[in-house]
Amino acid sequence: MxxxxxxxxxxxxxxxxxxxxxxxxxxxxxxxxxxxxxxxxxxxxxxxxxxxxxxxxxxxxxxxxxxxxQGNIDPTGRSLDLAISGEGFFTLSLNGARVYSRAGNFQSDANGYVVDPQGARLQVFAPNANGNGFDVGRLTDLQLLTTDSAPKQTTTVNLAFTLPANASEPTVSPFDPADSNSYNHSTGGITVYDSLGVSHTQTSYFVKTANTGENGENTTNTWQVYNYVDGEQVGDPTTLEFSDTGALTVPAAPGIIALGDFTPSTGAGVLSMSLDISGSTQYGESFALRDTRQDGYASGKLNEISIDTTGVVYARYSNGADQALGQVALTTFVNPQGLQSQGNNHWAESYASGNPRTGAPDTSDFGQIEAGSLEASTVDLTEQxxxxxxxxxxxxxxxxxxxxxxxxxxxxxxxx
Incomplete structure (x- = not known):
């Protein structure tokens, strides 16, 4: 005994x-x-x-x-190294079987899929077809894009400027863009893009006019704006009027000017743009150009992959465009200690662990994603x-x- x-x-x-x-x-x-x-x-x-x-x-x-x-989170600087700060496990697919892990040392395979060292593919929520949000009811393998970003045609040019209140009419008439004496000020060249991503130059010219407003009334705050693309006039000149406090009154809010169509010689579609001049003013004695934004861009090369704290994976391109590839899916269990260890930093659900619950990072009780970091082992060597x-x-x-x-x-x- x-x-x-x-x-x-x-x-x-x-x-x-x-x-x-x-x-x-x-x-x-x-x-x-x-x-x-x-x-x-x-x-x-x-x-x-x-x-x-x-x-x-x-x-x-x-x-x-x-x-x-929770283990310590150590920065690595590598974009595909991920750590979970808080509750949850990475959701992986290993040859069709669902496994879970806290180890975020991911890499891309020959086909661009994001995998762990054992080849298990990281699961994400796929982007919705309309580009807004993610389909949290469907998991898919995360695959990195290797193609160029498609160009986007310019539809709106945002101009914000201040015209001088003491300006006089030009000494030369009629207006000629080649003669600087026939206009007061210009925006210079603003780069816009057609549907093939080829750049063109859009320029607006401002001409102080006689003291007659759009409706025939007397005013000292009237201008004409002429718009050109690659030296070709697009549309008729548009009248601008300002109040006695310098605020834009014509065109009326929201201050949009529809430009005429421009047909590029590149084989691209017709370039139809609008000029948003809301917020422009007439003050003081000098011309100031405060904003020259436009919403188009050329094609771009993939620069980097970045992941934010909510797990959204972005492909970032040289043209400034960002494309969401998916949102990392995290899974929690009622009893994590009931998970069955599979080795290779993998766990599988069991009867004791309870059913898995999958959701987006930084929602409910799910932790945040720390990109460029790894979660260290929780072993305290001294204690052991x-x-x-x-x-x-x-x-x-x-x-x-x-x-x-x-x-x-x-x-x-x-x-x-």
Whole structure:
């Protein structure tokens, strides 16, 4: 009896050493969660239940429990290195089977899919067809784009300017864009793009007119604006009027001028644009150009992949365009300790873990995504070395107990 009891203690101490050894071995394993050996005492039972003065029969390993605490987040500077700050697991597909991980050391394979070192593909919510938001009801493999970004045709040019209140009519008439004496000011060349991404130059010329407004009234705050693309006039000149406080009154709010159609020689479609001059004013004694934005761009090369704290994966291009490729899907469980370890930093759901619940990062109880970082192992090396000493002492004490029992038994045998 005593031999078996001490043997169970040796086995328990050995299991404790095995768990500690595994923790120490994984002190530098990305996303590793330390485990601890948990024990339960044993009693010999009879058909009448436990005897009143029963002595325990030893110890057994009741569980090896993984401790899902938050590990330190260490920056790496690599865009596909991801860490979870808070609750949740990365959702992965390994040959069609769903597995989960806290290790975010991802890379792209030969086909552009984002995978972990074992080839499991990172799962994301796919972008909606209309480009707004993500389809949280559908998971898909994250695949990085390698193609160029398509160009976007310019539809709106935003101009914000201040015309001088003391301006006089030009000395030369009629207006000629080649003669600077026939106009007061110009915007200079603003680059716009056709449907093929070829650039063109749009220019607006401002001419102070006689004191007659659009409706024939007398005014000292009237201008004409002429618009050109690549030296070709687009549309008729448009009258601008300002109030006695310098605010734009004509064209009326929202201050939009429709430009005439321009047909590029590049084979692109007709370029139809509008000029947004809302916020323009007539003040002071000098001309100021405060805004020259436009909404088109040429084709672009892929510069980088970036991921924000909500897990949205963006492809960023040299033309300034961003394209959302998906949103990283996180999964949580009611009982993470019930997950079944698969090795290679993978876990699988089990009956004990409960059903998985998948959602977007930084929503509900899901953690945030830290891009360019990795979650370190939760193993505290100092603590594990102390555990090793304690387990070693327990092993030695139980071994000594067997030696003592052997000596007692030998003494009994030697009685004559």
């Amino acid at each position: 005593a031999f078996n009891t001490s043997l169970s203690g040796i086995n328990a101490a050995n299991a404790d050493l095995n768990v500690t050894s595994n923790n120490i071995a994984n002190v530098n394993t990305t996303g590793f969660k330390e485990s601890r050996a948990e024990f339960a005492d044993m009693f010999q039972s009879t058909s009448y239940g436990l005897a009143r003065n029963a002595v325990g029969s030893g110890v057994r390993v009741s569980n090896v429990a993984q401790q899902f605490s 070395l102390v555990n090793m000493i304690v387990a070693q002492r327990n092993f030695q004490a139980n071994a000594q107990m067997i030696t003592t029992q052997d000596q007692i038994t030998q003494t009994v045998i030697n009685i004559r």
